[in-house]
Amino acid sequence: MAKYLKITLSILMISVIIISCKKDSPVDEDGLLITFRQECFVSNFELLGSDFVTVRAATAVIDTVAQTINVTVNPGTDLKNVYPQFTLATDCKLDPKITGKTDLSNLTSPKIYTVVSGNRKIRKPYTLNIKF
Amino acid sequence: MRNKNIQFPVLILIMLTSMLACTKQEYTIPDPVAQLTNDCIKRTIGPSIVSLPLEFAYAMALPKINGKLVSAEVEASIAGASGTYLENRSFYTNSSGVDVPVTVGTPSTTVDKITKVTFSVDTNASTLRYYYVIPEAARGQSVSFTFTANSSDGKKATYKMGPYAISKMSIVKNLAVSNGANAFISIEDMAVYNATAAATNAGKIDLVYLYRATPTTFTHALVSPAADVAYLPGVTLPTGVNRSVKLRKTFGLQDRNLSNLQYGIYVDDIDFQQLDMVDMPNYALGLKAESGVWVETIDKKYRAYIFVNSINAAGTAVISILRYTL
Numbered sequence: 001m002a003k004y005l006k007i008t009l010s011i012l013m014i015s016v017i018i019i020s021c022k023k024d025s026p027v028d029e030d031g032l033l034i035t036f037r038q039e040c041f042v043s044n045f046e047l048l049g050s051d052f053v054t055v056r057a058a059t060a061v062i063d064t065v066a067q068t069i070n071v072t073v074n075p076g077t078d079l080k081n082v083y084p085q086f087t088l089a090t091d092c093k094l095d096p097k098i099t100g101k102t103d104l105s106n107l108t109s110p111k112i113y114t115v116v117s118g119n120r121k122i123r124k125p126y127t128l129n130i131k132f
Numbered sequence: 133m134r135n136k137n138i139q140f141p142v143l144i145l146i147m148l149t150s151m152l153a154c155t156k157q158e159y160t161i162p163d164p165v166a167q168l169t170n171d172c173i174k175r176t177i178g179p180s181i182v183s184l185p186l187e188f189a190y191a192m193a194l195p196k197i198n199g200k201l202v203s204a205e206v207e208a209s210i211a212g213a214s215g216t217y218l219e220n221r222s223f224y225t226n227s228s229g230v231d232v233p234v235t236v237g238t239p240s241t242t243v244d245k246i247t248k249v250t251f252s253v254d255t256n257a258s259t260l261r262y263y264y265v266i267p268e269a270a271r272g273q274s275v276s277f278t279f280t281a282n283s284s285d286g287k288k289a290t291y292k293m294g295p296y297a298i299s300k301m302s303i304v305k306n307l308a309v310s311n312g313a314n315a316f317i318s319i320e321d322m323a324v325y326n327a328t329a330a331a332t333n334a335g336k337i338d339l340v341y342l343y344r345a346t347p348t349t350f351t352h353a354l355v356s357p358a359a360d361v362a363y364l365p366g367v368t369l370p371t372g373v374n375r376s377v378k379l380r381k382t383f384g385l386q387d388r389n390l391s392n393l394q395y396g397i398y399v400d401d402i403d404f405q406q407l408d409m410v411d412m413p414n415y416a417l418g419l420k421a422e423s424g425v426w427v428e429t430i431d432k433k434y435r436a437y438i439f440v441n442s443i444n445a446a447g448t449a450v451i452s453i454l455r456y457t458l
Contacts, residue, residue, distance in 0.1 A: 051381040075417075
């Protein structure tokens with residue numbers, strides 16, 4: 001009788017362990033949660049100088065259809081040392097990532113940042129156009 | 133049966149241990165101080181910069197029956213600069229929170245490394261403040277102090293403080309700059325020149341201060357003489373003034389020393405050592421009051437932090453400089 005009880009308890013424990021270790025929420029290569037959301041757009045954009053004060057001369061114009069961001073910056077802005085900041089739709093992420101100081105001084109070849117949706121299935125490239 | 137025999141003694145043992153562990157230890161009143169004793173604290177915080185003072189509070193006392201305080205002295209490992217002194221007054225704080233001085237001794241005398249005060253009143257307890265002005269000889273070195281108190285019963289008490297590392301930085305505060313006049317700044321000299329003086333010190337001029345009301349983002353600026361002419365509108369540089377520096381604007385870094393003791397932030401040697409000046413421009417436009425600029429001279433001899441104390445729309449400003457020799 002005791003033998004059967006032990007076997008039953010062992011099976012029960014193993015089952016609990018297996019269930020508790022089951023991965024129920026998928027994450028992407030960055031460890032971010034992959035959700036069901038399909039929204040994929042830039043909602044706001046900011047550009048900061050080396051002193052972390054804005055260098056924008058006016059509010060950035062974001063066209064979610066043409067997928068462009070047009071920014072006018074103050075005269076004399078040192079575009080080699082700026083910090084772009086994107087506000088994205090919920091659960092989205094940006095590719096390439098912004099890890100710090102960014103060089104945006106090549107105005108003839110605007111940088112392209114791709115927004116990736118929460119479900120990681122939609123990718124929308126946004127062109128960042130800067131002018132003085 | 134055997135188990136029960138073991139369990140009972142173990143239970144008793146655990147109970148006894150618990151009781152012993154909870155025994156309250158009686159508090160004993162410490163022995164009163166029976167001889168001359170002393171203590172000291174360093175009141176200055178932040179980096180130790182040449183020309184600025186280090187402040188200490190040195191306390192000494194002995195039981196009244198043993199006698200009175202005779203003298204107090206401080207020996208520094210490196211002789212202090214002019215202005216080093218030991219207070220001859222002790223302070224108490226009145227009901228309004230104001231420190232009120234009470235003279236307890238003759239003004240201090242400093243001979244080489246030793247600063248001394250002789251007590252002129254009958255007192256058996258006192259706290260004296262010591263101000264050590266850091267001399268040029270201590271730059272990049274470390275300095276330590278030995279405080280000594282002497283009492284009338286022939287006893288002596290000593291207290292050692294330090295060693296304290298002395299910064300390699302230099303400081304100059306409250307330099308007035310003005311557009312078109314005193315506009316030429318030398319990091320090497322840590323001074324501001326007019327056009328005539330700049331011409332005679334052309335090889336040392338690193339920056340030009342200028343003010344332009346338009347465009348509105350230009351306003352107060354620090355620009356290298358070698359910068360693009362677009363950033364030096366209407367400026368005629370004195371002959372030979374052509375150096376370039378790297379500049380990095382910053383905001384919210386109000387160093388306590390540079391801002392005349394207003395804030396609790398300090399720029400220290402390590403900030404200059406770890407500063408990233410790669411790809412920085414040679415101009416800084418749109419400077420505001422209490423903003424700052426990191427500077428690196430083109431020969432990489434100096435790094436500096438220029439703090440803007442105040443600005444005036446008439447085209448003047450007051451700046452302060454911390455400089456670090458690389």
